[in-house]
Amino acid sequence: MNNAPTTRSYSLQREWSRAFTYMLVALLIGAVVTIAGVRLVVNEMKGAAGSLKAEYGSVNELTAALDVHEQLGHRLIEAKPVDGTAFAGAQEDVEELFKAAAAAGAGNISRTAALEQAHRDWQASLEQSGLRGAQAPGLTGNRVADATALMEASTNVRRQLAAIQASSVDGLDRGLVDTSFFEDLLFVARWVLLLVAVGGTLYLRRRMVKDLIRPLNSLHRGVRNLEAGDYSHRLSVARRDELGEVAVAFNGMAAALQDSHEILTYRATHDDLTGLANRAALTERLAASFSQDKQARTRNEGLLFIDIDDFKDVNDSLGHEGGDALLVQLAERIRSSVRSGDLVARLGGDEFAVVVMDNDDGTPTTGPVAERIYEALSEPFVIGGRPLRVSLSIGAAQRTPETADVRELLRQADSAMYRAKHGGKARYEAFDTLGG
Numbered sequence: 001m002n003n004a005p006t007t008r009s010y011s012l013q014r015e016w017s018r019a020f021t022y023m024l025v026a027l028l029i030g031a032v033v034t035i036a037g038v039r040l041v042v043n044e045m046k047g048a049a050g051s052l053k054a055e056y057g058s059v060n061e062l063t064a065a066l067d068v069h070e071q072l073g074h075r076l077i078e079a080k081p082v083d084g085t086a087f088a089g090a091q092e093d094v095e096e097l098f099k100a101a102a103a104a105g106a107g108n109i110s111r112t113a114a115l116e117q118a119h120r121d122w123q124a125s126l127e128q129s130g131l132r133g134a135q136a137p138g139l140t141g142n143r144v145a146d147a148t149a150l151m152e153a154s155t156n157v158r159r160q161l162a163a164i165q166a167s168s169v170d171g172l173d174r175g176l177v178d179t180s181f182f183e184d185l186l187f188v189a190r191w192v193l194l195l196v197a198v199g200g201t202l203y204l205r206r207r208m209v210k211d212l213i214r215p216l217n218s219l220h221r222g223v224r225n226l227e228a229g230d231y232s233h234r235l236s237v238a239r240r241d242e243l244g245e246v247a248v249a250f251n252g253m254a255a256a257l258q259d260s261h262e263i264l265t266y267r268a269t270h271d272d273l274t275g276l277a278n279r280a281a282l283t284e285r286l287a288a289s290f291s292q293d294k295q296a297r298t299r300n301e302g303l304l305f306i307d308i309d310d311f312k313d314v315n316d317s318l319g320h321e322g323g324d325a326l327l328v329q330l331a332e333r334i335r336s337s338v339r340s341g342d343l344v345a346r347l348g349g350d351e352f353a354v355v356v357m358d359n360d361d362g363t364p365t366t367g368p369v370a371e372r373i374y375e376a377l378s379e380p381f382v383i384g385g386r387p388l389r390v391s392l393s394i395g396a397a398q399r400t401p402e403t404a405d406v407r408e409l410l411r412q413a414d415s416a417m418y419r420a421k422h423g424g425k426a427r428y429e430a431f432d433t434l435g436g
Helices: 012-077 084-104 109-129 133-138 144-227 242-269 279-290 311-337 366-376 406-422
Strands: 301-308 343-348 351-357 381-383 386-388 392-398 428-430
Touching (some): 012 109, 084 109, 279 343, 301 366, 311 351, 366 428, 406 428
Parallel strands (some): 392 428
Antiparallel strands (some): 343 351
């Protein structure tokens, strides 16, 4: 578990700002594509419609003018009263309409060529009938035979013009096809942008769950564990960003709380001078033993009360510092005399206590432990460079099924210790349930 990133390698603010910027850019691109695509489609449709209107309308107007001019030509051929000058003027109008029709579709080479061919055929038919230009005013007599040729030629010209109009309609269809292509392209582009947006949303959701929700839930669980007293809980630091820094800060706070808790717990349960368990820890050990199910007990415990004989004389001769030095050395000798499962405690002043576990077969061990403690006193203590011998009065009480509670066991061991004191000191006395 990495709990101490040296420097921030990532930034949630920068990453999420970049992600939302990308989403905003995607939305703007989508809007631009939509607007540009719609405008392109509309312009293409308008262009195709305007081109058809210009091309088709000019040919339609030309066809109408040709019909009128043909009727006047037939009247001239049949020697009917017609103003020749007006006929010539109408002929000039048709010429202009041919030019206008050609200009309307100037970009369409095939249409322009078809119009030029129709124009030439029309002019040729007029010349054959003697009706072109200055020929018309001088036309005399009934020339019915030319009427048929003029009609056939005019019909051929109108057929050509109709074909030109059909090509204009085809051009419109092609324009609409092109417009449909742009519509399909716009549709595809919009779907692509939609898929990108959906993909981006799913990606952001996954990143949010991984980089935000999970770390925050982990932080919440960590806080709840701290509230419950689990100061050993630590957060996993997976990223070197703001949340990583929060996790590191949390772990530092949890470590500080754990250290403070351990220090306070130690101080609350241990003697400051000797480092042994204190009266509270002793009482807690015995209370836990008494709270067990009596039917399930397989081993009992005994209790030794230890008091230094004539400790006041030590303080008077060596001072309190010398007395404290003696207490520290004695605590170490007592601790070295017991087993790992036994508990040594300092009750205060010159009083000590030892919780002694019975053997596996149920035989008490308070006596053997007391003997080892006495053996540990065979060597003198060295206090301030001076050798010092001391003696101990030890009282023992054995917990039995009849022992009521912790206070009863403490009272019994204390009573036995005072009996040892009054019996001459430097003695071991066991509590007798019959004699006290």
